[in-house]
Amino acid sequence: MQNVILIVHLILALSLIGVVLLQRSEGGGLGMGGGGGAMSQRAAATAMGKVTWILAAAFIVTSLTLTILAAQDASGVSVMDRLTGGTPSDSPASDNGTLDTDALLPPPAAEDTGADANAPLVPRAD
Template sequence: MQTVLIVIHLMVVLALVGVVLLQRSEGGGLGIGGGSGFMTARGAANALTRTTGILAIAFFATSLALSIMARYGERPIDILDRVPAATGEQQPAGNGVLNQLGGAPTPAAPNTADPATPAAPAQPAAPQVPSGQ
């Protein structure tokens, strides 16, 4: 149903653009309006104005219908609900989606309370930058 309404909406849009472009300009912009055009009779102007109004109403109606269908229609599946867990086991409830994406594990901090664990190597001192004297 939504596809049919989209096709009708697109046809109304194309017809509305065509009818607006057929209407006679009243002048003003860049001085290129007026003169004898394709349809200059008063009856033709009334017909084009009425057609523009009808197409505008159809445009608004199809726009509202499409927006209502999008709001209350079938909800799409969220892509974040389909992310598989990094391992085969279930993740605890406190972990978010980013924890389920996987990647390199973070290294564990060394245990300083256990004397059997070797100490981490000391960080080298930052180089001294000479002052411009």
């Protein structure tokens, strides 16, 4: 179902691009100097204008439908769980809902090398 709506959405997008490019230019940059368009009292209701509105409305409907379907598929899944590969039970929250700060700290070092952590790294000449 989602694939069919996605294909229809792509066809609508390409059709909308084509119809907009086929429309007659009214001259002037950003609508200045044409004498018509949005600045006139009554916009011309041409066939191309009607087709543009229909395609735009259908494009918005398919966009909303795809968004709703994607939200239903992803309900209950956190983005962070997908990034870390964990499950929701692996979260750092404890059973009572408070945050367990020990789970957020990095693990302790396996061995202490005795080197100063703030000392600059200098390559050895072997």
